[in-house]
Amino acid sequence: MTATTLRPLTGFGTVSGVPWLPDGFTDVFDSTLVRVGEVELHTVQGGAGQPVLLVGGWPQNWYVWRLVMPRLAEHFRVIAVDPRGVGPSDKPHGGYDTGTVAAELVALMRALGHERFAMAGHDVGMWIGYALAADHRDVLERLALLDATIPGLAPDVPLFGSEAHNDLLWHFAFNRKRSVNEQLVRGREHIYYGDQFRQKAARPLPDSAVAFYVESLARDPEALRASFDYYRATDDNIAQNHRRKRHPLTLPVLSVAGAHGQGQRLADLLGPVTEQLDSAVLPDCGHYVPEEHPDALLEHLLPFLHH
Secondary structure, eight states, X not given: OOTTTEEEOOSTTSTTSSSOOOTTHHHHOEEEEEEETTEEEEEEEEOOSEEEEEEOOTTOOGGGGTTTHHHHHTXXXXXXXXXXXXXXXXXXXSOOSHHHHHHHHHHHHHHTTOSSEEEEXXXXXXXXXXXXXXXXXXXXXXXXXXXXXXXXXXXXXXXXXXXXXXXXHHHHHHHHSSSHHHHHHTTOHHHHHXXXXXXXXXXXXXXXXHHHHHHHHHSOHHHHHHHHHHXXXXXXXXXXXXXXXXXXXXXXXXXXXXXXXXXXXXXXXXXXXEEEEEEEEEXXXXXXXXXXXXXXXXXXXXXXXXX
């Protein structure tokens, strides 16, 4: 691989520019920019063994995996990626539908020398993981999907549902709006994203982590725009997923949800579109599974990946 396709990266949002990391983290992991087609993607890589790709969700980035990455790296080559639009990765206009992003991550792994790999996706990373497994059926060995719903697989949501349902899902409608949402949130990122983190965590995330996630979106107008672009692709994602669900996934799939997040709904969602599904619901856990209960997640994830 040439120096132009792979280069070290430091600064805000990389392993050298985030809040607290587990002891020894930077001895194992480093930040690297990888050129994939027209974009450069930020990856945090470490460990040796079979490759495992980790993809986080909105409004987060690779940092959501920090508590599980050291244990995974004892057994696997771990690649946590910020997809297009996220963190220090490039933020082009367009291309935020799950089919495009999934293909780009397959190309990323290929550029790193990994033709086949396992993957775990949380939130929007779960959307991408499902798309990648469905669109590139010869690539994934195993797939873990963590606490999200998937447009085009989940039933349509009524506008006049319960208040609890609205609290959980209202951001879907808001995030899809064009331009107005950016104008309303810019300069008030701590209000909007702070509310999301408070509402959806059964165990509150550290203030330093929330502040980092908010700053990641507040410091660059393109980051705010790109974070909404993932939701503005919802029509495309629904159409793609209507096609994908005609052919259930045949690879082994693990679903892990928080009891105060998706709970049993996650396994119910994935059951009809998978042939080999193991599922777990973690008690006293909200939406942010890798941060709220990293050890409990690893109890399910490590045996699944080792199988």
